[in-house]
Amino acid sequence: MSADEYIIKLFFDRDRRAIEEADQKYGKYLLTVAYNILHNEQDGEECVNDTYLAAWNTIPPEKPASLKRYLCSIIRNNAISKYRSQNARKRYGAALCIDELGEYAAPDEREAAAIREVLDGFLKSVSRRDMTVFVYRYYYAYPVEQIAAHLGLSCSSTYKILDKMKEQLRQRLNKEGITV
Amino acid sequence: MNNDIMSYCGDSILDAADKYWKNAKKQAVLRRLTVIGVAALLGAGIIAAALLTAAKINGLIPKPSSEFPEAIRPSNGTSASPYDPDAPDFKDPVFTAAEIGALFDEQKLEGALTNAYVKIAVPSEDELKYRCMPVPQSDTVGIYKIHTENVNKAENDPFTMEQFWNKVCAGLGVKTDERGEWHGDDLYIRFSDNEHYFSTFSFGCYTGGVNKKLTFDGIGITVDQTMSDEEMKDSLKPIRDKLCDTFNADLPDIYIERRYGEYGQYGCEDLTVTFYNAKNSGVDINICGFCSDMIRINFTNRENYDGAVVSRDVLTRAQVQYYHFHCEPEAICEHTGDARLISIEEAEELLYKGYVFGGHCCPLCMAQQEKISFENYDKVGIVYFKGVPFYAFFKNLHCDAQNGNAVYARTLVAAVEISGYEEYFESQKEFHKGR
Known part of the structure; x- marks a missing residue:
């Protein structure tokens, strides 16, 4: 049994050690995701x-294939x-980088699947580095400087990659009739 | 439910990206080894160097266990990273290296940002004089403690929402029954008594997507960034006088800050004007910032969505904030004493040995940052960070930003005697264990 399977089993058994184990394994990672935003x-x-x-209240009946991804x-x-x-109260706060791609509320699962296919297809078509x-x-809202430093790129070339990909994605979505 | 586009991203994509990210660390190590290997082969003792390099490569590839690679020593000249053991031994240290590192240690998370240096984009080297103070011609330098504890407004303090609300609304042409906070389509007005040790009265345009020119009692709140600082100060006097009259304030002095980026066409990303009274400021604003009543106008010149700069000349997206402090400046920025200012030569020794600060001070992370040599640096000055003085070294990277601005790397060396350099920098490697 893998570590994730064990943790999920603890959730199913309503054993509170599920939270401790999940925190030990993913706590820092989750905090990074939240902090970046x-x-x-x-x-x-x-x-x-x-x-x-939320995990305690949804597992079960949910049984995630990837606990990390689920959390x-x-x-x-x-x-x-x-x-x-927080920013609705302030009305003058900085925008989230995630907002740069726009929003789309898929009316049903079929349409959500269609967007997923376009997005995944696009990201698979570029280099692993650019993806x-x-x-x-x-997705993770990391600062551009940190991404550039980690991948051995300059900030300006990282911005160029993002710029180009945003435009390409926009065109792909428009072609499929998805306007964000 | 969040509906941003990336919320639809599939697990396989996220897993692939995570894997690439994780492997990128190893690849960065191998890239540097290739550089070191080639440089060594070109010098004398080719075969010996090649054998040594091969041994280093084998030793440095991370093993499946919890071992992590040794910090890599640069081969092409002195550099700010990684650190070189044998730190100077100061006789009268004021702080420990751990205390200095903790000033910057704001992110204790996986993937914490590591800075052996930061990049600053400026239109010219002359602009750097605003980024640091001149190195003083004295043997000692002041140490300060910055107090950020809450200080409540005194009960009889006349600075209240009721005193100014109607006047501000009238000045902006806003008719409302609301009090304390109001949001219109283009503007907002807000009063707050709960900002640590000051109260604020704020109004302005929203930062994103609204090109509304703000006027107050018929006077436009704009600046033309093509003006020199002196020209700009002259142009701001009418609005300064109007706002001071509105808030019953005496703030005759004007301070201008321009901030630039690497991305976006033309001009600064934002520009801040501060009206203050130098006689009341109590402390050097270059050390502690503004700690007495002031009116600050921030002009935003960058689109939130794509980072493009909005205007090449006149900036109109203004946010105005009056700060009323609840205590004296000395209570916020406390001068705790003076210490010996180490010489520039002593600071250079620390610089070239890699004992620099600015972020997560780990030699392993620093070794993976794009290598920059600070030899023949272009400028040195003094900056204060949380009341502690540092030498700031600037080096022109000679790779201009996309908008043509020059890009400088800046790194910080503690300007007073510090103990425990080696132990602290060595201890930062612990951060990587198990990751």
Whole structure:
């Protein structure tokens, strides 16, 4: 049994060690995801706690194939919602980099699957490096400088990669009738 | 539910990106080894160097266990990274290296940003004089403690929302029954008493996508960034006088800050004007920032969505904020004493041995940052960070930004005697264990 399977089993058994084990394995990773969006450690920690609560309340019946991915998806949503509500009060805060790609609320699962296919198809068509730059900027909200430093790129070339890919993705989505 | 486009991204894509990210660290190590290997082969003792390089390559490839590679020593001249053991032994240290590192240690997370240096984009080298103070011609330098604890406004303090709300609304042409906070389509007005040790009265345009020129009592709140600082100060006097009159303030002095980036066409990314009273400021604003009442106008010149600069000349997206402090400047920026200012030569020794600060001070992470040699640096000055003085070294990278701005690397060396350099930098490697 893998470590993730063990943790999921603890959730199913309603054993509170599930939270401890998940925190030990993914706590720092989840906090990084939240911090990149919120830029505040306290808010990030709150999001992590909310994530564990959401996981406790949804597993079961959910049985995620990838616990890491499942928790990441929850905390990302929590952090973005928190960011938006904080900035709705201020109305003059900086925009989130994630917003640069726009939003689209798919009306049903069929359409969500269609967007997923376009997006995945696009990201698979570019180099692994460019895909990673894009994912780490617009999914994990890492600062451009950090992405550039980690991948051995300059900031200006990283911006160029992002710029080009944003435009290409926009064109692909428009072609499929998806306007963001 | 969040509906940003990337929320639809499939797991296989995210897994592939995570894998590439993880492997990128190893690839960065191997890239540098290739550089070192080629440089060594070109020098004398080719065969011996090649054998040594091969041994280093084998030793440096991470093993599946928890071992991590040794920090790599640069081969092409002196550099700010990684660190060189045998740190200077100061006789009268003021801080430990751990205390200095903790000033910057704001991110204790996986993937924390590591800075052996930061990059600064400026239109010309002359602009750097605003990024640091001249090195003083004295043997000692001041140390300060910055207090950020909450200080409540005094009960009889006349600075209240009621005192100014109607006047500000009238000045902006806003008619509202709301009090304390109001949001219109293009503007907002807000009062706050809960900002640590000051209260604020704010109003302005939203930063994103709105090109509304702000006027107050018929006077436009704009600046023309093509003007010199002196020309700009003259042009701002009418609005300064109007705002001071509105807030019953005496703030005759004007301070201008321009910030530039590497990306986006033309001009600065944002520009801040501060009206203040130098007689009341109490402390050097270059050391502690502004700690007395001030009116600050921030002009945003960068689109939120794509980073493009909005205007080449006149900036109109203004946010105005009046800061009213609840305590004296000395209570915020406390002068705790003076210490020996180490010489520039002593600072250079620390610089070339890699004992620099600015972020996560880990020699392994620093070794993976794009290598920059600070030999023949272009400028040195003094900056203060959280009340502690540093030598700031600037080096022109000679790779202009996309918008034509020059890009300088800046790194910091503690300007006073510090103990425990080697132990601290060595201890930062612990961060990587198990990752």
